[in-house]
Amino acid sequence: MSDTATAQEKPSSPILQGRSLQALPDRAALEQDESAAREYLLSLCWPDKMPRCPRCAHAKVYSLSNDRLRCAACKYTFRPFTGRWLDNGALSCTQWLALLRLFAHKTAISEIMETLSLSYNTAFKATTAIRFGILAHATDSAQLLGPDTRLDSFLKGARLTGGPACMTMDSIPVYGIMETGQWAFIDLIPGFRAETLFHFHLNFHLKIVRSGHLVYSDKYKNYDTLLMCGNDSLPYDCIRRSKDKVHVEESGSPFWNYLLDNLKLLRGISSQRFPLYLKELEFRYNNRDKDLLPLLDGYLCALVRPGISA
Numbered sequence: 273m274s275d276t277a278t279a280q281e282k283p284s285s286p287i288l289q290g291r292s293l294q295a296l297p298d299r300a301a302l303e304q305d306e307s308a309a310r311e312y313l314l315s316l317c318w319p320d321k322m323p324r325c326p327r328c329a330h331a332k333v334y335s336l337s338n339d340r341l342r343c344a345a346c347k348y349t350f351r352p353f354t355g356r357w358l359d360n361g362a363l364s365c366t367q368w369l370a371l372l373r374l375f376a377h378k379t380a381i382s383e384i385m386e387t388l389s390l391s392y393n394t395a396f397k398a399t400t401a402i403r404f405g406i407l408a409h410a411t412d413s414a415q416l417l418g419p420d421t422r423l424d425s426f427l428k429g430a431r432l433t434g435g436p437a438c439m440t441m442d443s444i445p446v447y448g449i450m451e452t453g454q455w456a457f458i459d460l461i462p463g464f465r466a467e468t469l470f471h472f473h474l475n476f477h478l479k480i481v482r483s484g485h486l487v488y489s490d491k492y493k494n495y496d497t498l499l500m501c502g503n504d505s506l507p508y509d510c511i512r513r514s515k516d517k518v519h520v521e522e523s524g525s526p527f528w529n530y531l532l533d534n535l536k537l538l539r540g541i542s543s544q545r546f547p548l549y550l551k552e553l554e555f556r557y558n559n560r561d562k563d564l565l566p567l568l569d570g571y572l573c574a575l576v577r578p579g580i581s582a
């Protein structure tokens with residue numbers, strides 16, 4: 273099918289049929305009805321019910337054949353979910369909604385695979401897209417999606433078709449953890465790398481503790497601890513053993529205990545994917561009294577690069 277404009281083009285017909293969200297069936301019903309599930313997800317992509325170009329946000333869009341749309345301004349041809357996190361993976365709309373519900377309940381990937389009849393790769397890629405969607409809505413997302421974390425190596429344009437970058441002493445980032453009242457914060461510390469943490473340990477007596485590939489420190493400036501996820505390239509042998517506990521071990525910080533318990537449950541966590549899990553746990557903790565599903569639905573439907581070429 274040619275991508276050039278044809279006489280078949282017409283101003284976009286309403287893809288959304290105008291049903292209000294309040295009138296939508298409940299979650300269980302949505303998960304059984306592909307058309308209703310698609311309409312619900314589209315309503316999150318275009319809250320005003322009007323399709324917009326994911327590349328330039330122009331509102332005049334033409335419908336083409338085969339579910340495609342074309343922007344009248346920049347001529348970009350796209351599909352309704354192009355440029356959004358849910359455009360990763362080959363899931364139907366009902367499968368996405370069921371997966372989001374299972375993810376919200378921290379369902380193991382093996383159970384997700386069995387429940388939704390998905391392969392490991394499909395389930396893994398889809399849950400990765402959800403985690404990217406969460407991270408992209410953190411206040412420091414621009415920094416986290418940039419080269420400091422090397423998460424940029426996973427993204428090719430707006431698609432998660434890349435792979436992990438090699439990470440060593442001089443590239444593994446370090447995160448500062450802070451708990452204030454009921455809120456937890458996990459900050460990427462610019463310019464701070466694994467080698468910096470080892471340097472502070474060896475030369476400035478900053479206590480650090482290792483648990484597998486997790487390394488965390490005593491209190492540092494305003495942070496309760498500094499945390500990183502290393503790999504086999506790191507010189508763990510140089511860590512001095514101490515009988516004294518570090519600050520977070522003594523303070524009984526609820527978030528630290530929650531974070532460490534959950535990180536230890538993860539098998540084979542890598543330096544490259546570590547920020548995705550950190551931001552997921554920060555999100556879960558800070559929204560622990562809320563229904564996560566509406567938030568996750570919205571995050572998955574958001575543009576990967578809002579305001580930037582898709």
Ligand SMILES: [Zn+2]
Pocket residue numbers: 325326327328329330343344345346347348
């Ligand atoms: Zn456009």
